[in-house]
Amino acid sequence: MVLRPTDPGQLALGLEHPESFSRDDFLESPSNATALGLVDRWPDWPARGLVVAGPVGTGKSHLAAIWAERAGARVLPAAALTEAGVPEALSAGALVIDDVAPGVDEVALFHLLNLARAQGTFLLLTATTPPAGWTLRLPDLHSRLRAMPVVQIEVPDAALLRAVLVKLFADRQLAVDEGLLTYVERRIERSLAAARAVVAALDQEGLRRKRPVTRALAVEVLGRAEAGGEAAEDDEHDEHGDGAPAGPGGGGA
Numbered sequence: 001m002v003l004r005p006t007d008p009g010q011l012a013l014g015l016e017h018p019e020s021f022s023r024d025d026f027l028e029s030p031s032n033a034t035a036l037g038l039v040d041r042w043p044d045w046p047a048r049g050l051v052v053a054g055p056v057g058t059g060k061s062h063l064a065a066i067w068a069e070r071a072g073a074r075v076l077p078a079a080a081l082t083e084a085g086v087p088e089a090l091s092a093g094a095l096v097i098d099d100v101a102p103g104v105d106e107v108a109l110f111h112l113l114n115l116a117r118a119q120g121t122f123l124l125l126t127a128t129t130p131p132a133g134w135t136l137r138l139p140d141l142h143s144r145l146r147a148m149p150v151v152q153i154e155v156p157d158a159a160l161l162r163a164v165l166v167k168l169f170a171d172r173q174l175a176v177d178e179g180l181l182t183y184v185e186r187r188i189e190r191s192l193a194a195a196r197a198v199v200a201a202l203d204q205e206g207l208r209r210k211r212p213v214t215r216a217l218a219v220e221v222l223g224r225a226e227a228g229g230e231a232a233e234d235d236e237h238d239e240h241g242d243g244a245p246a247g248p249g250g251g252g253a
Contacts (some may be wrong), residue, residue: 020171021061021062021065021066022066022069023066023069023070025062025167026059026062026063026066027160027163027164027167029156029157029159029160029163030154030157031058031153031154031155031156031157031160032058032059032063032153032154032156032160034151034152035052035054035063035151035152035153036063038050038151039063039066039067039070042067042070042071042122043071043122045122045149046149047148047149048116048117048120048121048122048123049113049116049122049123049124049125049148049149050123050124050125050148050149050150050151051100051124051125051126051127051130051131051145051148051149051150051151052064052124052125052126052127052150052151052152052153053126053127053128053129053130053150053151053152053153054128054152054153054154054155055128055153055155055191056128056191056193057189057191057192057193057194058153058154058155058156058191058192059153059156059192060098060126060127060153061098061126063126063153064096064098064124064126065096067096067124068094068096068124071094071122072092072093072094073092073094073095073096073122073124074089074091074092074094074095074096075095075096075098076089076095076096076097076098077097077098077099078097078098078099078100078101078104078109079099079104081097081104081105081108081109081112082105082108083105083107083108083111085108086108086111086112086115087115089112090112090115090116090119090121093119093120093121093122094121094122094123094124095112095116095121095122095123095124096123096124096125096126097109097112097123097124097125097126098126099126099127099128100125100126100127100131101127101128101129101134102134102135102136106136106137106138106141107138109141110138110140110141110144113141113144113145114144123148125148130150130152131145131146131148131150132145132146132150155190155191156190156191156192157190158185158190161185161190161195162181162185164192164195165181165184165185165195165199166181168195168196168199169199169213172199172203174199174202174203174206174213175212176213176214177214177215179215180213180214180215180218183215183218183219183222184198184202184218184222187218187222187226188222198218198221198222201221201225202217202218202221205217205220205221
């Protein structure tokens with residue numbers, strides 16, 4: 001079983017630990033190099049707008065934060081976008097709209113794209129999938145979004161996941177060995193969110209037990225999480241049934 005941050009029986013998150021979104025703390029790999037290159041080249045962009053697309057936990061928000069600091073941009077969650085708030089959102093001359101997806105206020109977003117175009121405002125949108133595949137009510141909005149350059153971030157490769165784990169443990173001043181890293185990276189979903197969750201959980205458990213973070217501790221912690229996830233899956237299966245009709249006489253063949 002591969003652990004995901006949203007699995008039932010999920011690892012309990014540890015103590016709050018500040019996360020850095022600086023350029024120096026962004027780990028480059030083939031999975032994100034193209035997107036990072038575009039952010040680094042700003043304002044030398046092919047257009048004044050860019051969509052950064054990729055699955056949850058691939059570093060889109062970190063990239064957006066790097067660009068926002070460089071461009072002096074405001075950062076606005078897509079869920080907070082309103083038509084009345086568009087002029088203020090664009091007032092800095094550069095804007096990040098984070099987590100754009102179908103269900104966004106389409107009228108507000110269309111108004112924002114039009115005004116940004118008229119004002120020459122730079123835009124960076126983050127999304128889990130490219131806009132070309134979205135179902136939207138406003139055809140003109142869909143056309144505008146499809147016209148924006150899209151750069152995709154892929155799921156982290158093994159080398160990046162290992163580097164992220166090393167950095168996360170180091171940020172918490174935890175000394176870990178290769179055996180622990182190998183065990184953890186084989187057991188979790190290949191995402192930055194999963195890496196953060198497991199490091200936080202191991203840190204919390206080590207502090208609670210006053211034990212170093214070792215492979216043995218990881219076996220216990222991840223084993224419990226796996227067991228919890230499998231139990232939840234079994235409960236769901238029992239609730240819905242397997243869909244097979246009962247045999248003659250109520251199931252006795």
